[in-house]
Amino acid sequence: MGFEYLTNVPLEQARKDYMDKLESNGFAGVREVIPVHDACGRMTASAVHAAICAPHYAASAMDGVAVYSKDTFGATETTPVVLSAQQYIVVDTGDPIPEGCDAVIMVEDIVQNDDDSITIYAAAAPWQHIRQIGEDICAGEMILSAHMPVTPAAIGAMIAGGVMEVEVIKKPVIGIIPTGDEIVSPCSDPKPGDILEFNSSIFSAMVEQWGASAKTYPIVPDNFDAIRDMVDKACQECDMVLLNAGSSAGREDYSVSVIRSLGEVVYHGIAIKPGKPAILGCKGAVPILGVPGYPVSGIIVIEELLKPLVDQWLHTCRNDHQYVMATLTRPVVSGLKYQEFVRVRMGYVGEKLTASPLSRGSGVVSSFMKADGILEVPQGTEGYETGESVRVRLLSPLEKLQNTLVVIGSHDPLLDEVADMMHIANNKVYMSSAHVGSMGGIMAIRRGEAHAAGCHLLDTETGKYNLSFLKNYFPNGGIRLIRCVGRQQGLMIAKDNPLNIQGFADIAKEGVRYVNRQKGSGTRILMDYLCQQHAVDPATVYGYEREELTHTSVAAQIANGSADAGMGIYSAAKLYDLEFLPICIEEYDLIIPDHAWETPVVQQLLETLKSSAFKEKMLAMGGYTVENPGEIIPLDDDETR
Numbered sequence: 001m002g003f004e005y006l007t008n009v010p011l012e013q014a015r016k017d018y019m020d021k022l023e024s025n026g027f028a029g030v031r032e033v034i035p036v037h038d039a040c041g042r043m044t045a046s047a048v049h050a051a052i053c054a055p056h057y058a059a060s061a062m063d064g065v066a067v068y069s070k071d072t073f074g075a076t077e078t079t080p081v082v083l084s085a086q087q088y089i090v091v092d093t094g095d096p097i098p099e100g101c102d103a104v105i106m107v108e109d110i111v112q113n114d115d116d117s118i119t120i121y122a123a124a125a126p127w128q129h130i131r132q133i134g135e136d137i138c139a140g141e142m143i144l145s146a147h148m149p150v151t152p153a154a155i156g157a158m159i160a161g162g163v164m165e166v167e168v169i170k171k172p173v174i175g176i177i178p179t180g181d182e183i184v185s186p187c188s189d190p191k192p193g194d195i196l197e198f199n200s201s202i203f204s205a206m207v208e209q210w211g212a213s214a215k216t217y218p219i220v221p222d223n224f225d226a227i228r229d230m231v232d233k234a235c236q237e238c239d240m241v242l243l244n245a246g247s248s249a250g251r252e253d254y255s256v257s258v259i260r261s262l263g264e265v266v267y268h269g270i271a272i273k274p275g276k277p278a279i280l281g282c283k284g285a286v287p288i289l290g291v292p293g294y295p296v297s298g299i300i301v302i303e304e305l306l307k308p309l310v311d312q313w314l315h316t317c318r319n320d321h322q323y324v325m326a327t328l329t330r331p332v333v334s335g336l337k338y339q340e341f342v343r344v345r346m347g348y349v350g351e352k353l354t355a356s357p358l359s360r361g362s363g364v365v366s367s368f369m370k371a372d373g374i375l376e377v378p379q380g381t382e383g384y385e386t387g388e389s390v391r392v393r394l395l396s397p398l399e400k401l402q403n404t405l406v407v408i409g410s411h412d413p414l415l416d417e418v419a420d421m422m423h424i425a426n427n428k429v430y431m432s433s434a435h436v437g438s439m440g441g442i443m444a445i446r447r448g449e450a451h452a453a454g455c456h457l458l459d460t461e462t463g464k465y466n467l468s469f470l471k472n473y474f475p476n477g478g479i480r481l482i483r484c485v486g487r488q489q490g491l492m493i494a495k496d497n498p499l500n501i502q503g504f505a506d507i508a509k510e511g512v513r514y515v516n517r518q519k520g521s522g523t524r525i526l527m528d529y530l531c532q533q534h535a536v537d538p539a540t541v542y543g544y545e546r547e548e549l550t551h552t553s554v555a556a557q558i559a560n561g562s563a564d565a566g567m568g569i570y571s572a573a574k575l576y577d578l579e580f581l582p583i584c585i586e587e588y589d590l591i592i593p594d595h596a597w598e599t600p601v602v603q604q605l606l607e608t609l610k611s612s613a614f615k616e617k618m619l620a621m622g623g624y625t626v627e628n629p630g631e632i633i634p635l636d637d638d639e640t641r
Helices: 011-024 152-160 199-209 224-237 255-262 295-314 365-370 398-402 414-425 437-446 467-473 504-508 522-533 551-559 570-575 600-609 612-621
Strands: 031-035 064-067 081-083 088-091 103-106 110-112 118-120 142-144 165-169 173-178 213-216 240-244 264-268 279-283 286-291 323-328 340-349 352-357 373-377 389-394 404-409 430-435 453-455 479-493 565-569 579-593
Touching (some): 011 264, 011 279, 011 295, 173 224, 199 295, 224 240, 323 373, 340 430, 404 414, 404 600, 437 453, 479 551, 522 565, 551 565, 565 570, 570 579
Parallel strands (some): 173 213, 240 286
Antiparallel strands (some): 031 165, 110 118, 323 389, 453 579
16 A cells, blocks of 8 residues: 555644544433442433432431420529430430420430439430431432532432432443554463564553543454454444554554544644654544554553543543642631541632531531541641631642632522533532521631622611622722522421411411521521511520521421421422412622632633523522623612612
8 A cells, every 4th residue: 555644733733623523523421320339430411419308307316315305494403304204215326306306315414213204414405416307418409510420428428318320421432452463462471573462451451540441352463454344343332442553654554544444534643752643533423543553652642632532521520639738718616535537628719728617417428528628637626717727638639629619608509500500511610619608708708718609688777688788898899799699588388388377477486396597697687687577586486596507408307397487598498399488589699809700710600690501590490580690780889789
C-alpha cells in the first residue's frame, strides 16, 4: 500500500473537534437501573430522592424509660418525683416510642423502687433522647444529585431512605485490540524476536481505574481483512475501541485504512511527542482510537484522548485527600472525654476556605455522604468557635471546593434543585448549603463566609421582606439582593385535619402538638409575629420549644404522627400530602456580596435562576411564584416589594 501522510493538529483542537464529531453522531452515556447494593463507585444518571424517612418512626436514643414529660415536671435533687409503674415504659435504644410518651429518661438517671415505681431527680424535657422521624433523612429529600459517584455512605443513605434500585450511567465497555505479527501473548520464556504483548494489560488497568470495563480481544496478525473484521466486531460489542499498533505510515500499518473503511477518520496525527501517529476515528457514535505500539506513546494517547471520552460518558470527578486549614462557619462544641470526628461541607469564598459542620445526630449516614472533609477534635478539647481556623482532612479535592457555591441561610427545597441543575449544566460546579436561618445567613455574609444567603425576613412594622434588615446590617452597602421566588407560607396540618384546625390561633388548642423552626429563621420570626397578631401566648403552645432546621423535617414530623401542625411552605406540605392552611406569600430572596458577584459559581447560579427549567421546576413543585428570578432588587426602593 502507499504511504499515508500524517496531519499535525494541536492536541486541544483535536480533542475538541473529535468530541464535537462524536456528540453529533450521538455519543453519550447510556443509563441502566441496578440494585443499590451493586452501585458502589457508579455514577448516578439522575437525582435520587428518599422514598421513606430515616428513621421512619420516633425511636428511643437511649436505654431507659419512656415517659410523658409533664409527669416529670418539678423534679429536682431536693424534690424528686416518683413515677408509678403505670407512668413509664422500659425502652431500649432503637425501640419505638410508646403511645402517650414524649420523652426518654436514661437508665442511669432513675432509681428503681421495690414497688416497681421509679424516682427521678430531674425533669424530662419534651422529646429528649428521642430520635425524631426523619432525623437523618426525610422522605422526598434529594439523597444524591445527578452525575454524582455512589459511595459506601451513599448506599447506606439510599437504603435508609427506602431506595432499593438506582439509575446509573452504564460503565462504558472499552474494546482493546492488539495487532502485529511480531507480538505474542505474555509468557515467561519468549523466543528471540518475540515481543510480549503487554500494552493491552496496561490499557485495561487504566480504563478500569477510570470506571470503565475493558474487553481485550485476541492478538490479530497484520492482515487488513482480519483487522477490519475484528474492529467491526468490537464496534458492535463495545462503546469505544482501541486499535493498538499499526497507526503510523509503514507498509503494514493498516489501522487508518481499516478505520476509514468502517467509518470516518477525523484526524491522523496529533502534535504531541510521543504519540504523534494517533488516529481519531469513529464508526457512527463509537470512537475508534488508533494507538501507537510503543507503550509510552500509547499511554499518553489514551490519557489525553480516551480518558476525556470516558469522563464525558461517566461525568467523572475524582477525589484527592489532604489536610488543609479552613474557617468554621458555626461553632463546634465537643466533650472533653473523646476524640471527635465532625463532618463538614466546604467551599472557597474568595481566598477563605470555609467549613460548615454537618449534623452530628445519631444517624450519621447522610452527613458522611455529604461531607467534603472531616474536622478532628482532639480529646480534651471543648471545641472551636465560629470564625476559628481549624485543620480539616479533605474528602473532596481542592478543585471541587474552588468550584463550590457556598450558600448559608434560610432553607428551601429549591436549593437542592438549583444545585442539581447547576451540576448537570457543568459537572465541575457544586453547591454547599447550610441551613442556619435567615439571620444566620446575614451574619455569614457579614463575615465573608458565603457566596449567597437565603433570606425571608419579615419587617413586622412595614409588612415587607428583607430590605429593612439589609439596610440595618449592611449600612454601607456591599451586597446585592437577588429576587428568587415568592412562596406560600402557612400552617402544615395532619392529613384530613383530625383536630379541626381552622386558623393560626388553633395551635394553642388543648391537644394540638406543634413543631417549630429554629430561632433566627424567617419562619420562626413570622410565627412569633403571628402569635402577637392573634394574641397567642407561646407558652400555651405545646411544642413551641421543639425545633427543626428545615421545612421538610417539620413536614415529616406531622406526616408521621409525632406532631399535628407546624409553620412551613406549601411545597413541603405537598411533598408529604399534608393539609395546608395558607397564611401569606413571602419573598424568598438571595443575598450576594459584591466581592462574589463576578465569580463563575455565582454567575452560573444567576443563569440557573433565570432559566426556563428553573421556572418550570418551581411551578411543578407547587406553592411558588416566579416573577423575574435572578433580577437585582434595588435596596433603596421600598416600593419594589
